[in-house]
Structure formats: C-alpha cells, structure tokens
Amino acid sequence: MSTATAPTISSATAFSSAAKPEILERPVFARLLFTQCWEDPRMDYEALQVQPHHTLLSVTSGGCNTLSLAALAPARVIAVDLNPTQSWLLELKIAGIRRLTHGEYLELLGVRDSRSRWELYHAVRDELTSDARAYWDTQRSAIESGLLGAGRYERYLAAFRRLLHLIEGRSNIKRLLACQSLDEQHRFYEETWDSFLWRLFFRVFFSRTVLGLGGLDPRFFTYVNGMDSFGQHFRRLTRHALVDLPVPDNYFVAQIALGRYLDERAMPPYLLAENFETLRQMVDRIEIVTDELGAVLKSLPSNSVDAFNFSNVFEWVPPETFEAMLRETHRVARPGARLCYRNLLVRREHLPSLDHLFTPHDKLAARLLYHDRSFVYSNFEVASVKKPAHERES
Ligand SMILES: C[S@@+](CC[C@H](N)C(=O)[O-])C[C@H]1O[C@@H](n2cnc3c(N)ncnc32)[C@H](O)[C@@H]1O
Known part of the structure; x- marks a missing residue:
C-alpha cells in the first residue's frame, strides 16, 4: 500500500448511493454546516489507539478531528462526508497546510487577526480540485471573516x-x-x-x-425519544462542563463564549504549532471521499480498515440502517479494529444482536464521556471488532 499518494478526491457519484436514507437528501446537507468539529479529539485518540500502520476511516465534518487523527501519522486516512462542501472545506484546510506557514495558516482560518485572508486563499487555491476552487471562489466574505x-x-x-x-455580561464570562480551580468554577457557577x-x-x-428557526431540519428529531426538554438536557450537560471540567483547558467553551481560542496552546491538535510539520508530511495520505457512509463502506474491501471515527452519523438514520452499517463495518474491519461514535439526541448504542461481532468498551467510553470537553453528547460508544485472525488476509 502506498502511503504517500496524492489525495483521491472522489465525486459524489463515485459510489452507488441507491440506499441513501431520505433525511440525507435534505438541502441542509448541501450547505456548509460545520467549519469546526465540535467533538473532543482526545476521546478519539484514546478510543481508537491509532498506530503508524493503520488505515483510518473518519467522518469529515469540519475536518478538524480527521486532521488531528492524521497528525498521529497513520498510513492512510479515508475522510468521508456526503456533503460536498465539507469535503471542499477539508481540501482547503489541507491546501493551507501544504502551502502556508503555521502563522499564515492560523490567519487564513481566522484564529489570528488578518487583513490578508483573501490573498492567503489565492496562495493556496491552486492546490484545490476544480469543484472546490469554484465553490471557494464564490465565498469571499466567508473566507475574509475567518473560516x-x-x-x-x-x-x-x-x-x-x-x-x-x-x-451573563462580559465580566462574568471573563x-x-x-x-x-474546579472549586472556584463550582462556586462561581452556583453563586x-x-x-x-x-x-x-x-x-x-x-x-x-x-x-427549527435556527435552521435545524425537524427531521433531525425523527428518532429522538425519552427527552422532554432539550433546554434542561443541554443545561445539565453545560453545568457539567463548567463545574466539573477545567475551563481554561477547554477550547470548546472559549469558542462558544468568545468566538475564538483563549490562547494558542488550547486549540485542536491539528492547529498546534508542534504538529504542523508532521501534518504537512501526512496530508498526502488523506483521501477525501464525498458520499454516504453506507455506500463508502460497501465499496471498501474486507479486512482493510483499523479504526473508524463515525462522529454521530448514526442518529439520523433508522435503527435498521444503523445495524446494517455496523455489519458492513465489521466486514471492512481488520481483526481487532476499533470504532467510536457519539450520540447527541438519539440513543444509538452497542446492539446485543451484534455481540458476536463487537466487544464494547463501556468503561473506557464512560470515562471519556465524563471528560468530554465538547460536552453536548449524551452517549459515547467505543468498541473493538471480534474477528478470527485467519480472516486477516481474506
Ligand atoms: C454527523 S455530523 C455531526 C457533526 C459533529 N457532531 C461535529 O461536531 O462536527 C458530521 C458530518 O457527517 C455528515 N454525515 C451525516 N450522515 C452521513 C452519512 N450517512 N454519510 C456520510 N456523511 C454523513 C454530515 O454531512 C456532516 O458534515
């Protein structure tokens, strides 16, 4: 397997998507939804235990966690998203890593102040596919205001x-x-x-x-059950983040409260200065695939992937699709491969019917969820793949 090939940028028609669940056809999936990942990469690191020889499949979303996993230097990363704009965003983030200095990169993304973002975009746009270039050429104000x-x-x-x-006022936020200390946070929160x-x-x-008014399609709530008030639910989770977890270390809280990072040491791994050179050498190992996850899994050979970062994609599909995707994951996985996924509003847990295929790591998942700095998720699942070693080469 080549580990330094140019990225394979697949078009939305590269795989048969006949079985795409209806919700995934909604127009919202054609717009740029996330420019950051709101998922704590520390959890992915501990859950997936990525090794240098690994092939990793990761949902693209804002690109952050996929790039942060790539910074661990696995052999190959397959970044999957059905929304082409998310793939084009990852292309742009990769193009910046290839062409810019670390300081310029932080400017382009909006971490540092800049008046030159449009010029920086022009310094990297040659690296993009024609579709991505055509898209970003029309997004001047998004680029100038910080991606x-x-x-x-x-x-x-x-x-x-x-x-x-x-x-709360500026002074409370400050x-x-x-x-x-956590004691101080606790007192401040309660008082x-x-x-x-x-x-x-x-x-x-x-x-x-x-x-709904904010643009969230009501169909996202199709499979929500057992939750009376989203407000109460999110307030409880937010209290946990503000009382039980160190706030100065939490870049998600800083981004939500200030719209920026508190300092350049508290940022996602892919943005840290110490990871930039490694990442520059790794980005050629990332293949960007624009298609529905189920179709991508079907297209992959058996026993070919060591780690799967599924974000929270399973809660938007019916339970039977969830189970079918996990079965396909098992086929694609190498023996001992690890997977992780989150639940935001819909419970999608390890299925007892798949006990013979996966070993859930519930204690690890619960510990990671407790320390989750992104704090909005109600559940985290980590599992490893049960498969006889003789299937390794099949
Ligand atoms: C599941 S969403 C959630 C975002 C995430 N919680 C975060 O904070 O980044 C992440 C991405 O998954 C993509 N997605 C959702 N379902 C998918 C599927 N079945 N196949 C491929 N991509 C999917 C969406 O387009 C979106 O960009």
Whole structure:
C-alpha cells in the first residue's frame, strides 16, 4: 500500500448511493454546516489507539478531528462526508497546510487577526480540485471573516454567544474563563452564573421551535425519544462542563463564549504549532471521499480498515440502517479494529444482536464521556471488532 499518494478526491457519484436514507437528501446537507468539529479529539485518540500502520476511516465534518487523527501519522486516512462542501472545506484546510506557514495558516482560518485572508486563499487555491476552487471562489466574505466561524452551526453559535453576552455580561464570562480551580468554577457557577435568566435562556434557545428557526431540519428529531426538554438536557450537560471540567483547558467553551481560542496552546491538535510539520508530511495520505457512509463502506474491501471515527452519523438514520452499517463495518474491519461514535439526541448504542461481532468498551467510553470537553453528547460508544485472525488476509 502506498502511503504517500496524492489525495483521491472522489465525486459524489463515485459510489452507488441507491440506499441513501431520505433525511440525507435534505438541502441542509448541501450547505456548509460545520467549519469546526465540535467533538473532543482526545476521546478519539484514546478510543481508537491509532498506530503508524493503520488505515483510518473518519467522518469529515469540519475536518478538524480527521486532521488531528492524521497528525498521529497513520498510513492512510479515508475522510468521508456526503456533503460536498465539507469535503471542499477539508481540501482547503489541507491546501493551507501544504502551502502556508503555521502563522499564515492560523490567519487564513481566522484564529489570528488578518487583513490578508483573501490573498492567503489565492496562495493556496491552486492546490484545490476544480469543484472546490469554484465553490471557494464564490465565498469571499466567508473566507475574509475567518473560516472557523463560517459554518451554519458556527453562525448559530454566534447568535447564542450574542445572547449569552447580554445575559451573563462580559465580566462574568471573563471571570468564568479565568477560574483557577474546579472549586472556584463550582462556586462561581452556583453563586453567580446559574441565574433565572440563564435557565430561561436555555429553555427558549434550545426549544424545538427555536432550533427549527435556527435552521435545524425537524427531521433531525425523527428518532429522538425519552427527552422532554432539550433546554434542561443541554443545561445539565453545560453545568457539567463548567463545574466539573477545567475551563481554561477547554477550547470548546472559549469558542462558544468568545468566538475564538483563549490562547494558542488550547486549540485542536491539528492547529498546534508542534504538529504542523508532521501534518504537512501526512496530508498526502488523506483521501477525501464525498458520499454516504453506507455506500463508502460497501465499496471498501474486507479486512482493510483499523479504526473508524463515525462522529454521530448514526442518529439520523433508522435503527435498521444503523445495524446494517455496523455489519458492513465489521466486514471492512481488520481483526481487532476499533470504532467510536457519539450520540447527541438519539440513543444509538452497542446492539446485543451484534455481540458476536463487537466487544464494547463501556468503561473506557464512560470515562471519556465524563471528560468530554465538547460536552453536548449524551452517549459515547467505543468498541473493538471480534474477528478470527485467519480472516486477516481474506
Ligand atoms: C454527523 S455530523 C455531526 C457533526 C459533529 N457532531 C461535529 O461536531 O462536527 C458530521 C458530518 O457527517 C455528515 N454525515 C451525516 N450522515 C452521513 C452519512 N450517512 N454519510 C456520510 N456523511 C454523513 C454530515 O454531512 C456532516 O458534515
């Protein structure tokens, strides 16, 4: 297997997508939804235990976690997303890594202030496929305002942030981010932060109606059950992040509260200066595939993948599709391969009917979920693939 080939950028028609679940045909999946990954890469690192000889399959989304996994220097990374704009975003992030200095890269993405983002884009655009170039050529204002804030989800969070500043005020936000211990965070949260307005804010902002107005397709809620109030649910998870986990280390909290990182040491691994050179050498190992995950799995040979980062894709599909995808994952996996996935609003857990195919690592998953800095997920699943070693070469 070649480990330094040019990236394979597949078009949306590269695989047969006949069985694509209906929700995935919604127009929302054709727009740039995420320019950041709101999933803690530390969890993926511990769950997947990536080794240098590994082939990894990772849902692309904002590209961050896929790039952060690539920084571990596996042999091959297959980045999958059915939304072409997410693939073009990853192309652009890779192009920047190839062509720019670390400082320029942070400028292009919007981590550092800059007046030259459009020029920096022009310095890298030759690296893009023609589809990606055609798309980004029309996105001047998104690029000039900083890519990391340009996704639909990030713009929704910006609205959240404006209200947060009205409710808590700048000084409370500053005090929260400056807390020096969990004790201090706890006291500050209980005595100052957790006001009547804060509670009301969550109830209203995370109601299904407001989420719908913010652009979330109601069909995302098709499989939600056993949850009366999204507001209460997210307030409980947010309390955990603000009380039980160190805030200064939490770049997700900084991005939500300030729209930027607190400092350049508290950022996702792919943005850290110490990983930049490694990443530059690794990006040729990333193959970007634009298609539905089930179709991509079907297209892959048996026993070919060692680690799977599935984000939270399973909660938008019916239970039978979830099970079929896991069975296909088992076929594609090498013996002992590891997989992880998250649940945001819909429970998609290890299936007892697949006990003979997967060993769940529930204790590890629970520990990682407790420490999850991205804090909005209600469940995390980690498993390894049971397969006789003699199937290794089949
Ligand atoms: C599952 S979403 C969730 C985002 C994630 N929680 C985050 O914070 O980045 C991530 C990406 O998965 C893609 N996606 C969802 N279902 C998919 C599927 N069945 N096949 C391929 N991509 C899918 C979406 O287009 C989106 O870009």
